[in-house]
Amino acid sequence: MSEGPVVGHQWAVELLQNSIRCDTLRHAYLFVGAAQVGKSTLARSFAQTLLCTGAADGRACGSCRSCRLLRAATHPDFFLLPPTDRDGRPDRENGIHRAEQAGDIIRQALLHPVEGRYKVFLIQDAHKANASFANKLLKTLEEPPAHVVLCLTAQDRSALLPTIVSRCQVLALRPLGEQAVEDALRTRWEASPQQAALLARLSNGRLGWAVQQLKEEEPLADRNQRLTELRELSRSSRVARLAFAQKLAAARSQTPLFPLLALWTGWWRDVMLAQSDCLDQCANVDLLDELAAAARDFRRTEVQAYLRTLSRIEGYLHHTVNTGLALDVLLLQMPRPLV
Numbered sequence: 001m002s003e004g005p006v007v008g009h010q011w012a013v014e015l016l017q018n019s020i021r022c023d024t025l026r027h028a029y030l031f032v033g034a035a036q037v038g039k040s041t042l043a044r045s046f047a048q049t050l051l052c053t054g055a056a057d058g059r060a061c062g063s064c065r066s067c068r069l070l071r072a073a074t075h076p077d078f079f080l081l082p083p084t085d086r087d088g089r090p091d092r093e094n095g096i097h098r099a100e101q102a103g104d105i106i107r108q109a110l111l112h113p114v115e116g117r118y119k120v121f122l123i124q125d126a127h128k129a130n131a132s133f134a135n136k137l138l139k140t141l142e143e144p145p146a147h148v149v150l151c152l153t154a155q156d157r158s159a160l161l162p163t164i165v166s167r168c169q170v171l172a173l174r175p176l177g178e179q180a181v182e183d184a185l186r187t188r189w190e191a192s193p194q195q196a197a198l199l200a201r202l203s204n205g206r207l208g209w210a211v212q213q214l215k216e217e218e219p220l221a222d223r224n225q226r227l228t229e230l231r232e233l234s235r236s237s238r239v240a241r242l243a244f245a246q247k248l249a250a251a252r253s254q255t256p257l258f259p260l261l262a263l264w265t266g267w268w269r270d271v272m273l274a275q276s277d278c279l280d281q282c283a284n285v286d287l288l289d290e291l292a293a294a295a296r297d298f299r300r301t302e303v304q305a306y307l308r309t310l311s312r313i314e315g316y317l318h319h320t321v322n323t324g325l326a327l328d329v330l331l332l333q334m335p336r337p338l339v
């Protein structure tokens, strides 16, 4: 594998290294795990090693023409879908899986590699692809040309067609330990000790998320704003809550719902912990005063009931029927402070 920024996931790194070293490559790999846990980073590192012309012992050299092209995102045998902008964010215009993009993959897969032995396709967030994309992709997976290696990433394998999953070597990546995230932030991304400790605690083992926060002009600005908004909502009228639910439903392409639900769940879980005299276990360690106040202001039974509601609504939204209705319930059932 490359000397790139893969942190942790040692068993997966070794499995991929061995498959290169022992020439037991599969045609398709599926990297499964939480958002920003390191799926694409690992897949890119694997691609770099496959394409590297100076690779030794399952590791990319980092300096050959192929390694340089890959780093510059101009390697003719590496295809990334959906396309991303220079900061690695999905391209707004083209950042969706369209059937014609799957058609491009099929056409490109048939052509011989330009630089070396392989062509590598990295299809990110394959769980978001529609049926027509998935069916076309399946065609490539059924009879892949010998030089093709497909890497798919997905948050949840159950969201993919079973026929796709069964053709892939599945690598399920687990969140990293808090200490591993903290160490990586300090040594590789030069975060200050305080910043590294806070981001590691909040990251839930998702290093990519923590690194993204570091790159922001004001790290955690969005999270702080969202938590302030949440505290205000708990004191708002029914009308204001319903208006917020409607705004959220209308803007859900810009404000993804699941990260927001995870943030809210984390907050209310911390309130519950604070109510159980476990303030030291809280994730939002920079907001302990606010959590201690919330622990006094809300009824414990209501907080616990709301955590169950959050989990139930998240389940609904995964198979959604009516997003608007689910969000109305989510907002109306939020606990109200006693004073």
Ligand SMILES: [Zn+2]
Binding pocket: 052, 053, 054, 055, 060, 061, 062, 063, 064, 065, 066, 067
């Ligand atoms: Zn190389």
